[in-house]
Amino acid sequence: MANELDRLDLKILDRLQVDASESSSEIAERVGLSQSPCWRRMQRLKAKGYIKAQVAVLDREKLGESMYIFAQLQMGRLTDEERDRFTQAIEDIPEITEAYTLFGEMDVMLKVLAPSMGWYQAFTFRTLLRLPGVQDVRSTATLSEIKCTHRLPLPSL
C-alpha cells in the first residue's frame, strides 16, 4: 500500500465506505478533525486513487425478481487476441457483475445476476458457452442473500 496513509486517512476511508453522503464537516467530526484538513485529505485520497468512485447502492429486490448465480468456467488455451475478446465480452455483459480467474481445475468464476432461471438457461447456452475458449460451465444458484457488501476491511482501525 505504500504507507502514505495514516490512521486518520484510514478512518476517513472507512467512513466513506459506509456513507459517502455525509458532508465533510460531519466526517471531520467523526474522525476528530476540522472541516478543511478533512476535506483536503479526502481530495488527496481521490487524487491518489484510493477512492475509485462514489456510487449509489440500489435495492436489488425492489427492482424486480432476480437471483445471483455463480458460474465456474473451464477454459481451453487462449491466444492473446482471444483472451482480449473474452475479457471484453465479460465487461460488456451487465448481468455479469464479477469475474475472477481461479486457482484449481475450473478457470474462471463468474457472478451472474439472472432475472430468472429461464433467462439463465438461455444465457448459458447462447452466451457463456460461445465465449472464446469456454469448454464447460458449472453453475451454482443462490437461494438467499445473507450478506453483500463491498466494504473493505481496513487495517489498524
Place this chain on the structure above:
Amino acid sequence: MANELDRLDLKILDRLQVDASESSSEIAERVGLSQSPCWRRMQRLKAKGYIKAQVAVLDREKLGESMYIFAQLQMGRLTDEERDRFTQAIEDIPEITEAYTLFGEMDVMLKVLAPSMGWYQAFTFRTLLRLPGVQDVRSTATLSEIKCTHRLPLPSL
C-alpha cells in the same frame, strides 16, 4: 418491483450507480430534466428505499496485498438460535464480504477477502470451521480480478 418507476427514474438510478458524486443539475441534464424535478425524484427514490446507500468504492490493490477466496460451506442441521448466531457471526467478520445460501450439495457460499494465504489457513480452522453447523469447507482462491462491480442491470434502458 411494482412499476412505480418510469424510464426517467431508471435512468437516474443508473447514473447514480455509476457516479453518485455528480450534482443533481448534472444528472438532470443527462436524463433530460431540469434540476428541481430531478432532485425530487432522487429524494423519492431514496425515501422509497430504491437507493439503500451511497458509498465510496476503494482501490483494493492500493490498500495492501489481498485476494478474494470463495469458500463453500457444508452445513449440518441448525436450530433457529444457531442459525441466528451463524448469520450474526458472518455479519461481524469484515473479511467476509458476501454470503449466500445455495441450491445443491454445498449450503453456503462465502466470498472472503484474505490478506494472505497464511491468514486464510488460520481463518478456515479457527473461525469458519467453528461457526455453528459448519461441517466442511471447500475453498477456491482467485488469481486475478477481471471485473468487479455492484452495478445492477436495469431493465428497459
Place this chain on the structure above:
DNA sequence: TATGAAAAGATAATCCC
C-alpha cells in the same frame, strides 16, 4: 400532479494563519 424558477440554507472549496 408535475414542472420550472428563484430564494434561502448548507456545503464545498479557497485563502491565510
Place this chain on the structure above:
DNA sequence: GGGATTATCTTTTCATA
C-alpha cells in the same frame, strides 16, 4: 492542521401549466 471567507450546490418555497 485550524479558522474564516467565498463560491457552489442543495433544498425549500412558490408560481405555473
